[in-house]
Amino acid sequence: MMSDTRVSSVIQxxxxxxxxxxxxxTLNPNxxxxxxxxxxxxxxQSQGLVRGGSDDRMSEQMMGxxxxxxxxxxxxxxxxxxxxxxxxxxxxxxxxxxxxxxxxLRAPVNKRSISKDSAEYRLRRERNNVAxxxxxxxARRRILLTQQRAMQLQxxxxxxxxxxxxxxxxxxxLKHIMSxxxxxxxxDGAAGESSI
Amino acid sequence: MMSDTRVSSVIQxxxxxxxxxxxxxTLNPNxxxxxxxxxxxxxxQSQGLVRGGSDDRMSEQMMGxxxxxxxxxxxxxxxxxxxxxxxxxxxxxxxxxxxxxxxxLRAPVNKRSISKDSAEYRLRRERNNVAxxxxxxxARRRILLTQQRAMQLQxxxxxxxxxxxxxxxxxxxLKHIMSxxxxxxxxDGAAGESSI
DNA sequence: AAGAATTGCGCAATAC
DNA sequence: GGTATTGCGCAATTCT
Numbered sequence: 001m002m003s004d005t006r007v008s009s010v011i012q013x014x015x016x017x018x019x020x021x022x023x024x025x026t027l028n029p030n031x032x033x034x035x036x037x038x039x040x041x042x043x044x045q046s047q048g049l050v051r052g053g054s055d056d057r058m059s060e061q062m063m064g065x066x067x068x069x070x071x072x073x074x075x076x077x078x079x080x081x082x083x084x085x086x087x088x089x090x091x092x093x094x095x096x097x098x099x100x101x102x103x104x105l106r107a108p109v110n111k112r113s114i115s116k117d118s119a120e121y122r123l124r125r126e127r128n129n130v131a132x133x134x135x136x137x138x139a140r141r142r143i144l145l146t147q148q149r150a151m152q153l154q155x156x157x158x159x160x161x162x163x164x165x166x167x168x169x170x171x172x173x174l175k176h177i178m179s180x181x182x183x184x185x186x187x188d189g190a191a192g193e194s195s196i
Numbered sequence: 197m198m199s200d201t202r203v204s205s206v207i208q209x210x211x212x213x214x215x216x217x218x219x220x221x222t223l224n225p226n227x228x229x230x231x232x233x234x235x236x237x238x239x240x241q242s243q244g245l246v247r248g249g250s251d252d253r254m255s256e257q258m259m260g261x262x263x264x265x266x267x268x269x270x271x272x273x274x275x276x277x278x279x280x281x282x283x284x285x286x287x288x289x290x291x292x293x294x295x296x297x298x299x300x301l302r303a304p305v306n307k308r309s310i311s312k313d314s315a316e317y318r319l320r321r322e323r324n325n326v327a328x329x330x331x332x333x334x335a336r337r338r339i340l341l342t343q344q345r346a347m348q349l350q351x352x353x354x355x356x357x358x359x360x361x362x363x364x365x366x367x368x369x370l371k372h373i374m375s376x377x378x379x380x381x382x383x384d385g386a387a388g389e390s391s392i
Numbered sequence: 393a394a395g396a397a398t399t400g401c402g403c404a405a406t407a408c
Numbered sequence: 409g410g411t412a413t414t415g416c417g418c419a420a421t422t423c424t
Contacts, residue, residue, distance in 0.1 A: 127411080129402060135412055136400085146342050153349035160356035167363035174370045181377070323395080325417060331397055332415085397423065407413070 114121045310317045 124410095125403075128404085131411055132402075132413085133400095135414090139413085143339055143342075146339075146346055150342055150346040150349060153346060153353055157349055157353055157356065160353065160360060164356060164359055164363065167360065167367060171363060171367050171370065174367065174374070178370070178374065320395095321418075324397095324419085327396055328398085328417075329415090331399090335398090395424090398421080400420090401418085403416085405414085405416105408411085 116122075310320075312318075
């Protein structure tokens, strides 16, 4: 009876965190195939960000390739992402360098050399980092709300089931009583007639 | 009345994804009263810690400090900075370097020189990466299940509420009928007596 | 003592 | 153009 208030408030919150249901995102439409595709176009778009930098640290984590023997100061381009997926993708696997070679042979240089030193680059990164933190906080909150919601619904469910049990029993009782009366009524009727 | 089967199966799955219950185990000091809320959330805080590599690439991302002017080949040691969650923790904030300075001044060298080139290091990393992927898949699945569970509970709830509505109505009807009969019975009785 | 599981964080690609 | 999401790898921690 009263817990309803509490429940609905939480449900409300929960609802707010799902602004439209419009996020079927979770299903992750970009499965495997997609990833490969990305790899292919890796150099085409992408803001290379290659850090035409002087020291060539390669960001350390661009797709498990980081520990590839050495391409240290060559091919240090965009090649991002592909990484991954499908478990493994070991650095040992044969790499398709055609994508690198096709455009030209440019090595250290790249189209939009935003180079990591760029103040703009840092600015963008920092902004994104903020956005990421924000987004993750939001996600955490949402998840928490969903869990709470589930628990409360479960609780409510149990109460409803109990209520149903009560009502059913009451109904049975009443029906039983009525059938008894009916029988008795019939008996009385019969008795009355016989006594006349 | 039959959809229950489906529901319970999902709930079952959901339950499986929270092996917690069954482990009254350990003290786990961080139980937020919430049975569910520990997995998806639960910050452990702490973080920071920098490592030291032989090649000094500094991993590019050690706690927001990555783009600090330059400490490239110095101070590459364990520095347990409480970084701090609680939103923010900007890299710009004043850092406490005492931890760097306290030990000694050792620069490129570090205690356990696992150096990133080490095959063992790569092995560890790769294993961890696998574990991370696994763990995240699991988390995603769990979250999804929780959502589905919530939706199904909501559905079930509605059905239960309807059922309650029906039962209540039926009960009212029966009660009404009974009261009618009672009245009629009384009236009959009165009539009978008066006729005598 | 050691490996697996979690988790916060920053990066880059992409969705919006 | 910008922010919001998402998958990923790293490193610190925690669990087993």
